[in-house]
Structure formats: structure tokens, C-alpha cells
Amino acid sequence: MRFAPGGSGNTVGAEAREIPVMLETDVLVCGGGPAGTAAAIAAGRLGARVTIIERYNHLGGLATGGLVIALPSLADQGRPIVAGIGLQMRDAMIETGEAVMRGRADSCYFDPEALKYLSLKLCLEAGVDILHHAWLSDAIVEGQTVRGAVFETKAGTAAALANLVVDATGDGDIFAWAGCGFERSDQSIGLDFRIGGVDVAKWQTARENTPDECADIMHDIHQLCDWGGPFELGAVLTAEGVVWGNNGLRVADALDPRELSKIDIQARLKIRKALELLRKRMPGFANAWLIDTASQVGVRRSRRLAGVYTFTQDDVAQHDFRHPQVVGRGNDFRREGIAYDIPYGVLVPQEMDGLLTCGRCVSCDDEALEPVRVIQVCWVTGQAAGTAAALAAQAGVSPRDLPIADLQETLRGQGVAFAD
Ligand SMILES: Cc1cc2nc3c(=O)[nH]c(=O)nc-3n(C[C@H](O)[C@H](O)[C@H](O)COP(=O)(O)OP(=O)(O)OC[C@H]3O[C@@H](n4cnc5c(N)ncnc54)[C@H](O)[C@@H]3O)c2cc1C
Numbered sequence: 001m002r003f004a005p006g007g008s009g010n011t012v013g014a015e016a017r018e019i020p021v022m023l024e025t026d027v028l029v030c031g032g033g034p035a036g037t038a039a040a041i042a043a044g045r046l047g048a049r050v051t052i053i054e055r056y057n058h059l060g061g062l063a064t065g066g067l068v069i070a071l072p073s074l075a076d077q078g079r080p081i082v083a084g085i086g087l088q089m090r091d092a093m094i095e096t097g098e099a100v101m102r103g104r105a106d107s108c109y110f111d112p113e114a115l116k117y118l119s120l121k122l123c124l125e126a127g128v129d130i131l132h133h134a135w136l137s138d139a140i141v142e143g144q145t146v147r148g149a150v151f152e153t154k155a156g157t158a159a160a161l162a163n164l165v166v167d168a169t170g171d172g173d174i175f176a177w178a179g180c181g182f183e184r185s186d187q188s189i190g191l192d193f194r195i196g197g198v199d200v201a202k203w204q205t206a207r208e209n210t211p212d213e214c215a216d217i218m219h220d221i222h223q224l225c226d227w228g229g230p231f232e233l234g235a236v237l238t239a240e241g242v243v244w245g246n247n248g249l250r251v252a253d254a255l256d257p258r259e260l261s262k263i264d265i266q267a268r269l270k271i272r273k274a275l276e277l278l279r280k281r282m283p284g285f286a287n288a289w290l291i292d293t294a295s296q297v298g299v300r301r302s303r304r305l306a307g308v309y310t311f312t313q314d315d316v317a318q319h320d321f322r323h324p325q326v327v328g329r330g331n332d333f334r335r336e337g338i339a340y341d342i343p344y345g346v347l348v349p350q351e352m353d354g355l356l357t358c359g360r361c362v363s364c365d366d367e368a369l370e371p372v373r374v375i376q377v378c379w380v381t382g383q384a385a386g387t388a389a390a391l392a393a394q395a396g397v398s399p400r401d402l403p404i405a406d407l408q409e410t411l412r413g414q415g416v417a418f419a420d
Pocket residue numbers: 030031032033034035036053054055056059060061062063066068069070071072134135136137168169170171173189190191192246247248297298299300358359360361373374375376378
């Protein structure tokens with residue numbers, strides 16, 4: 001027996017056991033969201049052996065499984081901000097007609113299946129080994145260095161050993177288990193969805209001609225369904241009548257499975273009710289039907305690393321924030337006129353070696369996370385983390401000792417945008 005009831009009645013005891021090593025690699029990317037995918041592609045393109053471990057059966061994270069299908073602008077007032085892998089993904093979807101512009105700067109809606117496919121394709125072309133259906137459950141740590149991760153599968157518990165680990169779980173699972181410092185905060189959690197069969201032209205005409213009535217209907221639905229956070233609709237594919245439902249139910253602890261389950265359950269009931277009300281009252285929605293609800297609950301924030309550098313609200317609110325250790329640029333989806341260097345230190349833990357992070361759990365203060373957590377900036381931090389991990393693994397150095405000029409030169413060579 002490996003587990004037995006513990007002495008106090010509300011614990012179980014676990015016996016020490018040997019866990020089989022399923023794989024060894026140069027770079028282990030934990031989590032296959034936008035950040036993890038970009039990290040894996042970047043590291044693979046540099047010739048590193050890379051494995052992604054992802055709990056679900058697809059890549060793209062919240063941008064695909066979470067149905068977060070609105071991609072903000074990759075530029076700011078003519079200044080290129082996001083290039084490299086992010087731009088490659090966005091442009092490939094535009095070329096195939098699987099992303100459509102939204103009319104705000106160069107932001108677009110995209111087909112989540114297109115991003116799943118592209119993320120997979122670019123990973124495979126870069127030689128990345130993908131392990132789905134594996135739920136990371138702990139970090140392997142030797143002294144002050146992360147050596148890999150433990151994960152749960154249908155085949156039992158297994159371990160992955162690596163020269164470098166990239167925590168792209170979005171929630172900072174690996175750095176937390178490894179004992180790194182972090183901060184955390186909560187934000188409204190939602191469950192995005194898509195509606196089909198909408199007469200978008202009719203809806204748009206109503207919004208133009210009778211904006212107050214349409215706003216009242218949305219307000220009533222918000223109240224009647226008791227959405228604690230935002231509830232907004234956007235026309236994704238006008239001709240096909242596809243509408244995106246972005247929302248937030250309530251602020252909750254994103255690391256508590258009971259809370260997440262409650263939100264999933266409540267959201268599905270509320271979406272159904274909202275659709276009924278839309279059908280009855282909103283012009284253009286009489287024949288609307290629910291295409292899908294997200295398979296991945298919409299967590300906006302949880303843990304943030306305590307890194308070598310911590311982004312502040314002031315940094316990311318500047319017209320042109322510069323930093324000597326820049327590894328890419330970011331913008332702000334809420335407003336134009338913002339561009340900031342992303343310092344390498346936001347990816348590097350203060351105290352632990354063998355580990356980098358990227359995506360929505362990088363080192364920043366609570367306010368600074370708002371512009372940094374969006375998809376296009378996650379691609380940038382992901383590409384930087386994967387590149388740094390590959391270079392560090394190849395040079396046999398800790399990420400914190402990687403010569404920044406080498407990293408910057410490699411990123412420039414990959415087409416990443418720098419201010420000059
Ligand atoms: C409701 C909502 C609306 C949003 N709206 C927008 C928007 O309009 N535009 C925009 O750009 N951004 C938006 N965002 C933000 C954006 O979607 C995310 O911040 C971004 O996808 C984060 O990317 P990531 O790679 O850091 O993390 P994630 O996308 O969360 O990916 C993390 C990946 O790691 C995997 N993972 C996590 N833990 C484990 C584990 N223990 N074991 C194995 N795998 C694991 C997950 O399954 C997932 O695939 C929104 C977010 C939400 C929730």
C-alpha cells in the first residue's frame with residue numbers, strides 16, 4: 001500500500017517511493033499555452049532537445065481551450081512591438097482567413113482551431129516532443145537548482161529530468177513547488193463561449209440605430225444572470241453569424257479546485273439563460289444557438305514570480321520604457337501610445353537556478369500584470385524564455401549567468417522586435 005489514512009483523520013500518509021523517469025531533455029517546458037508554445041518553438045529552433053508537458057490534449061492554453069479568441073494589436077501607432085513567433089502565428093492565421101481584423105488598430109479575432117493547429121505545426125517543425133495528458137504535480141529540486149518535474153498520468157506518476165525548466169503553467173505551479181518567492185492576486189474568472197446563427201447585420205444595425213435599447217438589454221441580462229464581472233459580446237465572423245461571449249463570473253481563488261468547479265458549473269447555467277434572453281430580446285439573435293463553451297476555465301491571474309526584476313505599473317505605462325536587459329517589447333491592449341522593453345529579469349527567479357518563467361506569471365506588480373498577461377505579450381516572454389533556456393542549456397550555465405548580449409543577439413536573429 002502506498003497511501004494509508006493518517007493519524008489525525010483528515011490526512012493520508014504516503015510511503016517513500018521511487019518514481020520512474022519517463023524522459024530526459026535539455027529544455028522542459030511546463031504548460032503549452034501561448035507562452036509555453038513560443039518557448040518550446042524558440043528552444044527547438046536553436047537545436048535544443050525540448051519536451052512540452054501539457055495537461056490537456058491541445059496547445060494554445062487559454063487562447064484555444066479557454067476560447068480567448070481576441071488578439072490585441074501587435075504594434076503601437078506604427079511602432080512594431082510584437083514580432084518573432086507571435087507575428088508569424090498571427091500572420092499565418094490572417095493569410096488562411098482564419099483570423100479577421102476587428103477594426104481596432106490591427107487587433108483581430110481568430111479561430112481557436114487554427115491556433116491549435118499552428119502551435120502544433122510549429123512545435124513539430126522545431127522538433128519539439130509533446131506530451132499531452134500529463135498533469136504536473138511537483139518540481140524536482142537539488143539544492144538551489146530545479147532539475148525537472150513530476151507529473152501524473154493514466155500510466156502512473158512519472159518524472160521528467162532537464163537541464164533547464166521553463167514554467168509556463170500560467171499559475172507558476174513549478175516555481176511555487178520549487179520554493180521560489182512569489183506574490184499572488186485574484187481577478188474575475190469566467191468561461192468564454194461562442195454563439196452561432198446570429199444575424200450580425202441586423203444586430204449591428206440595432207446597435208447603431210437604437211444603442212440605448214441594446215445597452216438596456218445587455219444590462220438586464222447582466223442583472224438577471226447575475227454575472228459578477230464583465231459580460232460582453234463581439235461579432236467574430238459576420239457573414240457566418242458567429243459571436244464571441246467574453247465574461248467574468250466573480251473574483252475567486254484560481255488555485256482552489258472547488259472554486260473553479262463552482263465557476264464552471266454556474267457559468268454553463270448562466271450562459272444558457274443569457275442565450276435564452278438574447279434570443280427573446282436582442283435583434284438578430286432569434287435563431288442563435290450555442291456553438292461551444294470553453295473546455296478550460298478562464299483564469300486571468302494567480303501567482304506572479306518574485307524575479308530578479310519586477311515590472312511596475314510605472315514601467316508599463318510609459319510611452320517608451322527602455323531597459324538595458326531587454327528581451328522583447330510589450331504594449332497595452334487598453335490604450336495606444338504605450339511601449340515598454342521587457343527586462344530579462346522578469347523571467348528569472350531571485351533565488352532558484354535551472355528555472356525560467358514566462359506568460360501570465362512573470363515577475364511584476366499587480367497592476368503591471370494587466371497589459372503583460374495578454375496573448376501577444378505572452379508570446380514575447382515565451383520566446384525569450386525558450387531562447388534563454390536553450391542557450392543556457394547549450395552553454396551549461398545558469399540562466400542568471402547567461403551573457404545578455406548573446407541572448408539579445410539571438411533574439412534579434414529570430415526577428416524579435418527591439419526599439420532600435
Ligand atoms: C476570460 C478571459 C478573457 C481574456 N481576454 C483576453 C483578450 O481578449 N485578449 C488577450 O490577448 N488576452 C486575453 N486574456 C488573457 C490571456 O488569454 C492569457 O493571459 C494568456 O493566454 C496566458 O498565456 P499563458 O501561456 O501564460 O497561460 P495559459 O494560457 O493559462 O496556458 C498555460 C498552459 O499550461 C497548462 N498547465 C497549467 N498548469 C498545468 C499543470 N499543472 N500540468 C500540466 N499543464 C498545466 C494549461 O493547461 C495551459 O495550456 C483573457 C483571459 C481570460 C481568462
